Amino acid sequence: MADVLKLRLPATSANLGPGFDALGLAMDFALEIEAREADRFSITSTGRNTAQTGDVDDSLVLETYRSVLDGQGIEAVPLHLDLHNEIPLGMGCGSSAAALVAGVMLASHFGGLGWSKHKVLTEASLREGHPDNVAACVLGGLTVSLMTAEGEVDALSIQPPVDWPLLVMMPDSSLSTKKARAMLPESYSKADTIANVQRVAMLTAAFAQGRGDLLALAMEDRMHQPYRSPACPLLPLLQPMAGNHGVLGVALSGAGPSVLLILESGSEDAAKEAVGKILSENGMNAEAVETKIFRDLM
Numbered sequence: 001m002a003d004v005l006k007l008r009l010p011a012t013s014a015n016l017g018p019g020f021d022a023l024g025l026a027m028d029f030a031l032e033i034e035a036r037e038a039d040r041f042s043i044t045s046t047g048r049n050t051a052q053t054g055d056v057d058d059s060l061v062l063e064t065y066r067s068v069l070d071g072q073g074i075e076a077v078p079l080h081l082d083l084h085n086e087i088p089l090g091m092g093c094g095s096s097a098a099a100l101v102a103g104v105m106l107a108s109h110f111g112g113l114g115w116s117k118h119k120v121l122t123e124a125s126l127r128e129g130h131p132d133n134v135a136a137c138v139l140g141g142l143t144v145s146l147m148t149a150e151g152e153v154d155a156l157s158i159q160p161p162v163d164w165p166l167l168v169m170m171p172d173s174s175l176s177t178k179k180a181r182a183m184l185p186e187s188y189s190k191a192d193t194i195a196n197v198q199r200v201a202m203l204t205a206a207f208a209q210g211r212g213d214l215l216a217l218a219m220e221d222r223m224h225q226p227y228r229s230p231a232c233p234l235l236p237l238l239q240p241m242a243g244n245h246g247v248l249g250v251a252l253s254g255a256g257p258s259v260l261l262i263l264e265s266g267s268e269d270a271a272k273e274a275v276g277k278i279l280s281e282n283g284m285n286a287e288a289v290e291t292k293i294f295r296d297l298m
């Protein structure tokens with residue numbers, strides 16, 4: 001029987017407000033790949049952004065697969081990928097992290113590296129440059145992660161005791177993470193730093209204890225959202241919803257431009273209606289993706 005590897009790499013919402021480059025939340029829509037050895041590299045692609053995800057010559061998945069094996073001095077056997085992608089590219093939902101994790105896992109499997117989950121986490125995080133999306137993609141749930149200047153990476157997953165519904169609002173145009181990172185300042189004031197340290201600590205504890213009442217305050221951020229807001233017009237419109245209409249907390253999803261709303265169970269319709277009203281009053285369009293926390297471990 002042919003050797004087939006099946007992967008389901010979840011979308012991720014990084015930062016959650018104050019947890020810049022540290023927190024990530026796995027969401028229940030994904031990049032799915034079925035891979036098998038073949039005579040030449042090829043991809044069959046369905047779902048979102050097929051022009052890019054199906055382009056063999058511009059595939060972050062295959063580029064990563066080849067590059068990892070090249071680094072190990074192993075020849076990359078050609079693969080055929082049956083790919084179905086539900087993660088929009090450049091929308092702040094971790095498409096690049098999912099593609100990198102996929103590439104590393106393909107290399108581990110078809111190159112016979114037998115890498116551990118921790119090694120996959122480390123390799124993909126170093127390639128991404130920050131560990132927050134990759135950690136949530138590899139471990140599921142809410143993840144806390146760190147990366148040292150020497151290239152050590154570690155992460156832990158917290159499984160919140162409640163299943164808060166998630167609403168991701170995606171605007172029409174994308175924003176690359178590289179551009180969004182270039183919008184940030186080099187340093188921060190003592191007051192802003194203290195405010196973020198307090199909130200990210202509170203947010204992590206609120207997830208661990210299922211304290212939805214704390215999310216509105218704990219998801220405030222002074223490190224990246226204020227600087228990215230001009231390129232992410234949904235954020236200033238939707239942020240004031242935190243604490244109203246069943247919306248527990250609001251944050252830029254990753255580097256944006258999408259916005260993540262964490263909802264109280266049962267408030268999905270009221271929240272969507274309120275969001276729709278705000279958008280139409282402001283002449284804005286956005287796609288609403290309803291999802292939930294992805295908890296299954298690989």
Ligand SMILES: Nc1ncnc2c1ncn2[C@@H]1O[C@H](COP(=O)(O)OP(=O)(O)O)[C@@H](O)[C@H]1O
Nearest residue numbers: 053060089090091092093094095096099176177
């Ligand atoms: N499945 C994929 N195939 C090819 N390229 C991809 C894939 N997923 C992500 N990419 C690349 O990553 C870029 C998006 O990454 P990034 O700017 O970090 O945004 P995000 O990770 O939030 O979607 C895309 O423009 C594309 O170049």
Ligand SMILES: N[C@@H](CCOP(=O)(O)O)C(=O)O
Nearest residue numbers: 014021092093094177254255
């Ligand atoms: N911490 C990173 C997260 C980027 O997430 P993405 O999904 O937008 O790639 C950042 O904020 O730059």
